[in-house]
Amino acid sequence: MSFLIALAALVFLMFVAYRGFSVILFAPIAALGAVFLTDPGAVPAAFTGLFMDKMVGFVKSYFPVFLLGAVFGKVIELSGFSKSIVAAVINIVGPQRAMLAIVLVCAVLTYGGVSLFVVVFAAYPFAAEMFRAGNIPKRLIPGTIALGAFSFTMDALPFSPQIQNIIPTTYFKTTNGAAPILGVLGAIFIFVLGMMYLEWRRRTAAAAGEGYGEGHGNEPEVVDTKELAPAFIAFLPLIVVFVVNLVLGGFPGVFTGLIDRFYGKSYDLTLAMDHTITTQISGIRAIWAVEMALIAGIITVFIFAFPKLKLTFADGSKAAVAGALLASMNTASEYGFGGVIAALPGFTVIKETLAAIPNPLVNVAVTVTSLAGITGSASGGMSIALAAMADDFMKMAEAANIPPAVLHRVASMASGGMDTLPHNGAVITLLAVTGLTHRQSYKDIFAVTCLKTAAVFFVIGVYYATGLV
Template sequence: MEIFFVVLPLLLLMYAAYRGLSVILFAPLTALLAVFLINPSWVPAFFSGIFMEKMAGFVKLYFPVFLLGAIFGKVIELAGFAKSIARLIIDLIGESKAMLAIVLVGALLTYGGVSLFVVAFALYPFASELFKKTNIPKRLIPGTIALGAFTFTMDALPGSPQIQNIIPTAFFKTTTWAAPWLGLIGGVFILSTGMVYLEWRRRKAKKAGEGYGVGHINEPGEMSSDNLPNAFLAILPLFLVGICNKIFTLLINSSYGVSFDFSSVGITETAPIEIQKMAAIWAVEGALVVGILTVLFLAFKKVKTNLNSQINISIGGALLATLNTGSEYGFGGVIAALPGFKLLNESLSSAIKDPLANEAVTITTLAGITGSASGGLSIALASMSETYLAAGAKLGITPEVLHRVASMASGGMDTLPHNGAVITLLAITGLTHRQSYGDIFMMTLIKTAAVALIIAVYYSTGIV
């Protein structure tokens, strides 16, 4: 019966997310329902002592990352840099390779620190134009954008400033560059396999005589290449974010040492900060600040026109994203404290004894249930990271490997139909789940297979 009290809130939260209901509201409601069914008197204590403490802790750690990422994406968009970069890559690759061009633009933008939601909005007009010119079915656009923006640059490639690659650093005391070779292997597998699949779909449609189609909704106007910023200047902020992320990671670890003790500056009320836990987060934040300042320096005249109103929109979006994920994190803390979770964990551990496989299955399952990579990752690591570290230490598995597996697993089954990014992407393109979700789901399967691949590569070769 205890396990039922764990499974029930997970199913209810998944249903709420699928119906588009607010996770901020329903995460605590579903978690506290389970507590109420066990012992009603526990509810206030669990809400204040566990849910709110976990949620507040998440917001304290990650809100600046969400905020700076949203602002960076917005100024890149306002400056016209996203359009310029897209046009450059399309010109270099050629319009005949429309799918590859769109994938590479999405990959460059997300790896450069632009939010995947911003990338989806920026890419769609170019994808629509290219697919029309080359007569590729419009229904293949979401799968193409998903491969470029939602997959290997989000959680596989080392150094990615996306939140899915940042969250594990606080639990495993690693950096965003953890297990670089495993990340690169997984990233290459996802990109190559995804492109093979998309090209197969394109050829199959062409053979059947299917073109772009008519009667579509949300069709963008024709894109103009006039007055676009210099493409190489547009790439500079993305390049600087990546370089500064690496430099700041090295400088912070070498400059601060193990911890920062506030008593050394006369502040005795504040506990010391463990530097290893914060270094990766600080490095990404600093890199994004450099990126924002660079965009403002290069294109202030163009950006300033709508800067105030658009920045306010970005701040609202960052707040919503942070509270959504923080609420899921609090949910995970409550569930992990229930008696049934321990039983469930013991059952899973006995069924899947290998710590890497256990970690991958647990995280990707929770990401799928919640419809959120960062949510599922946060829930799993909040309750299981110490277990994974202990089990890994016994087998000589480094925290860096645990980080990379966790990060990539979060981006596995997260893109199920109720995922917010999937719903947003389909809304932007004016397509339905029936028309285009099959291709997105194939990317989901490829991402999940990539996690199994890097685990096998690690055990076979020991490469990190």
């Protein structure tokens, strides 16, 4: 019975998320409903001592990353740099290779630190224009954007500043460059097979005589590429984010980052009345590195686009803050939900079932991707899994002599596996922006989802076959 209660809470949260209700509202309802069915008298204590404690802890650790990422994406958008980047990539690849161009555009922007949601808005007008010119079915645009923005740059490539690559650093005491060889191999796997799939879909449609189509909704205006910033200036903020992140965080096995060199393992902050606060650096250095890198990127955009930003930043920053609050609170609520569920007797059954998977890396992959699929959130599902089971994962890995960096990369990539099920917020946003429906375009998004999931097990296989990290 206790297992069914925990399972029912998970299913209920997935259902309300799929129906479009706020996770911020319903995550505590789902969690406390499970507590009520287990022990009615424990509901107030579970809310204050578990749910709120976990939720606030998540906000404390990760809200600055959400906020700075949203602001960075917004100034890239307001400055016109995003259009310059898109136009430059298209010129390099060639307009005849529409799918490849859009995948690369989305990859460059997300790996440069721009929010996935901003990338969707930035890339769609160009994608529509190129697909229309190439007579490629519009229904293939969401799958193309998903491959570029929601896959290998989000969680496979080392040093990605996306939150899915940051969360594991707190639990496994790693950097966001963890397991660089495995990450790059996983990214190549996803990119190559993803492009092969998209090209197959394009050729199949062409053979059937299907073109771009008519009567589509939300068709964008033709993109005006006049008076865009020079490409080298537009790319500069993305390069700054990458370089500062690398220098501060370090490169695993090659050189130590400046944060470790300056602060060491811990830092004592002494305030008035001899009150000392000790901060353990190992669990937060990757977060600090990304935060400082995003600040450097924002400053760079302002240096080169101040005349334009001074007119639009006030309103734009409000939208960025609102978006960051919503995204971080959604994930934090799911994290609080996970903390409560993990404390229930029924979760012991789930843990024991998962623990029956003898291989620690497969265990991590299955656990994280399952919870990401249930919650419809890569960061939310991974947060729930790691909050409940990170210590168990570490013990299993230590017993098998598996480096924490490999755990990090597997968990990060697994979070971006089954997270893009139909109720995922990014999927819903992508379809809304492109004016398409699940019936028209979700098949291709799901194909990318399956490729991402397969890539996790490909990486696990490579590690066991070669020992590469």
